[in-house]
Amino acid sequence: MSTEPTSPDAASETGRRSGPIASLLQWIEGLSEPQFAYLLLGPVFLILSFVAFWPLASTFEMSLHANSLTEPLGEFVGLDQYVRILTGEKVLIRPLFDLDYPLQSAIVVTFLFTVVTVVFETIIGFGQALVLDRSFRGRRFVRVAIILPWAVPIVIQGMIFYLMFDPSVGFASQPLQQLGILADQPLNDSASSLLIVIVADIWKTSAFMALLILAGLQSVDRDLYDVAKVAGASRWQRFRQVTLPLILPAVLVAVLFRTIGAMRVYGLVVASDAGCSTVPTLSCLVVETLLSTNQYATAAAVAFITAVIIGVFVSIYIVRYAQEVV
Amino acid sequence: MSTSTPDTEDSGRIERWVTRAIYRPERLYRVLFYVAVFGFLFGTLFPFYWLFVIAVTPRELLGTVGLTPQAFHWQSFVEVFEVVPFHMYVANSIMLAFGTTAIVLVVASLAGYVFGRLEFPGRRPLLLVVLAISYFPPAAFFVPLYRLFAGNISLFGISSPNVLNTPAALLPPFTALFMPLAIFILTTFYAQIPDGLEDAARIEGTTRLGALVRVIIPLSAPGVATVAVLTFIYVYNEFFFSFLMTTGEYTDWSPLVYGIRNYQTQYTQLYNLMGAASLIGVLPVAILVAFAQEKIVSGLTAGALKE
Numbered sequence: 001m002s003t004e005p006t007s008p009d010a011a012s013e014t015g016r017r018s019g020p021i022a023s024l025l026q027w028i029e030g031l032s033e034p035q036f037a038y039l040l041l042g043p044v045f046l047i048l049s050f051v052a053f054w055p056l057a058s059t060f061e062m063s064l065h066a067n068s069l070t071e072p073l074g075e076f077v078g079l080d081q082y083v084r085i086l087t088g089e090k091v092l093i094r095p096l097f098d099l100d101y102p103l104q105s106a107i108v109v110t111f112l113f114t115v116v117t118v119v120f121e122t123i124i125g126f127g128q129a130l131v132l133d134r135s136f137r138g139r140r141f142v143r144v145a146i147i148l149p150w151a152v153p154i155v156i157q158g159m160i161f162y163l164m165f166d167p168s169v170g171f172a173s174q175p176l177q178q179l180g181i182l183a184d185q186p187l188n189d190s191a192s193s194l195l196i197v198i199v200a201d202i203w204k205t206s207a208f209m210a211l212l213i214l215a216g217l218q219s220v221d222r223d224l225y226d227v228a229k230v231a232g233a234s235r236w237q238r239f240r241q242v243t244l245p246l247i248l249p250a251v252l253v254a255v256l257f258r259t260i261g262a263m264r265v266y267g268l269v270v271a272s273d274a275g276c277s278t279v280p281t282l283s284c285l286v287v288e289t290l291l292s293t294n295q296y297a298t299a300a301a302v303a304f305i306t307a308v309i310i311g312v313f314v315s316i317y318i319v320r321y322a323q324e325v326v
Numbered sequence: 327m328s329t330s331t332p333d334t335e336d337s338g339r340i341e342r343w344v345t346r347a348i349y350r351p352e353r354l355y356r357v358l359f360y361v362a363v364f365g366f367l368f369g370t371l372f373p374f375y376w377l378f379v380i381a382v383t384p385r386e387l388l389g390t391v392g393l394t395p396q397a398f399h400w401q402s403f404v405e406v407f408e409v410v411p412f413h414m415y416v417a418n419s420i421m422l423a424f425g426t427t428a429i430v431l432v433v434a435s436l437a438g439y440v441f442g443r444l445e446f447p448g449r450r451p452l453l454l455v456v457l458a459i460s461y462f463p464p465a466a467f468f469v470p471l472y473r474l475f476a477g478n479i480s481l482f483g484i485s486s487p488n489v490l491n492t493p494a495a496l497l498p499p500f501t502a503l504f505m506p507l508a509i510f511i512l513t514t515f516y517a518q519i520p521d522g523l524e525d526a527a528r529i530e531g532t533t534r535l536g537a538l539v540r541v542i543i544p545l546s547a548p549g550v551a552t553v554a555v556l557t558f559i560y561v562y563n564e565f566f567f568s569f570l571m572t573t574g575e576y577t578d579w580s581p582l583v584y585g586i587r588n589y590q591t592q593y594t595q596l597y598n599l600m601g602a603a604s605l606i607g608v609l610p611v612a613i614l615v616a617f618a619q620e621k622i623v624s625g626l627t628a629g630a631l632k633e
Contacts, residue, residue: 025533025535028533028535029533029534033445033446034444034445034446034447037440037444037445037449038446040436040437040439040440041436041437041440044433044434044436044437044440047429047501047505048456050498051467051471051498051501052459052467052502055466055470055471055502056462058470059466059467059469059470062469062470124366127362127366128366130362131362131366136359136363140619142363142366143623144616145366145367145370145371146370147615147619147622147623148370148371148374148608148612149373151559151563151608151611151615152563152608152611153562153563153565153582153583153607153611154563154564155565155582155586155587155607156586156604156607156608159586159600159603160374160376160377160604162600163376163380163597163601164373164376166597168388168389168597169380169388169391169597171376171392171393203369203370203373211623214623215623235351260460263463264463264464266463266565266566267566267569268565271565271583271586271587271590273590282463283463283465283566286465286466287465287468287570290465290468299465299469300466300469303462303463303465303466304466306463306465307461307462307463310462310463311458311461314461
């Protein structure tokens, strides 16, 4: 399907028009398939360059320079920013990694948040997907109810959990304080706030997991279940031997997406009023470095460290578990 | 089960029930299934119920608010628009979501068509480059874009215009955030259209672009609709750039984020209005989810499984 000669009919079709448009169409028609592909990708990559590649390159360039309040770029220092941040020599607004204050260091907080939310979201999402995979009366309603939290704006998600856990109106803080789970002012305490933010994320994002896993479930060939049934497999055996292996790729992809998302968490921390000083995630660290200390270059370096951590995590994951699906 | 001592009526009944459950497990599964359904419904819907309780509770009763409303103060749903022009923030969000959706649809359709239907050297690397954009935290895009939109970057002596507080400062970062997913979903949709249809059109004598417009685009309409719904929801949900690129005044195109945040930061005692504002803010996406649930399900699944 590469360089086909223009057929007579096509010529007559373009021939009906005249002038530059017709000759442009003629020219496009004569392009080979790769040329045509690059022509169409032109505007796409032009826009992506402006909104994504240029900002990223520019941020990276900034991270190779010293902080400067007067000039757009300070003195060129190479990877010095990275070295000083990673060795802990550069004092950030919150430490990147400090085992003496685990819940104040960005990597520990982000890692805890990511692992706990992804594990619970996978389990709950799996359950929701199994429910949605069956047909029963009222399934449309149940499906809307399960998807709805995923569509709730982050700022409202934060507000909901603020209204539940703020001691002046929330019903949830008093009993949990008596059980010793939450502190007196839960949204000013790092451990309590992290717990609240985790619960809020599980509430909103399990549905996303459920939808991705549901896709895997629905692509399983129903005949396989019949075969297994005839062969005398119990319900549990059918699930364990047929369903699980077949939908594992879908689950792994869902986990991958959620991991990337969870490691970038920012809005929920602000919107739940816990705040970046109480729950300092990696994204929080970038924004706070930027806005409260105006150290643009340091913030840029932290942003790239975050991206590299995500990239490394994702690569390890892809290599170990998800090779066949990527 | 401690049914070994059947000395009462009750344990006898339990024993019978257990025996039946063992020999006819279908019944037990049915019960478990409905328990699970109601558990999930309770978990997902309870927070909305709580917003409702807070919203209809009069201010003087907020200190003792319980799990059921003590009074119904419906005026909250009117006051919420009077204290802060909340409807203007919602309108800004909706317009920004429509704008981003239009840009994303045009660009991602082109890219999806090329990646899904054409063979060319560099196809896979280019697709991976698009995916890699989504590894970066939004913060990595922020500083250069902010300086550009504030008019602080000059090229060949011409400095960029100051477009902060206009849609021009919000649409580009929104586009960058949601373009990768849109491209992946549309790549899948375009790839699923059988080659035969396009070939038939070409043999009939249609030009390449003619085949694209008359065959491929109509057939990919469901995919395009899905991407439109997802992009709209994502932009309406967005926090990072909505929060950092605008001043918080509705006249400056500040979206929903500030409509809600204004209550949390300026009117810190008006919890009932916070609840009312949150419920109203969810309404547009709730309606969208109710009408477009199939699209959402098929879109998320297509985009994910392609990768």
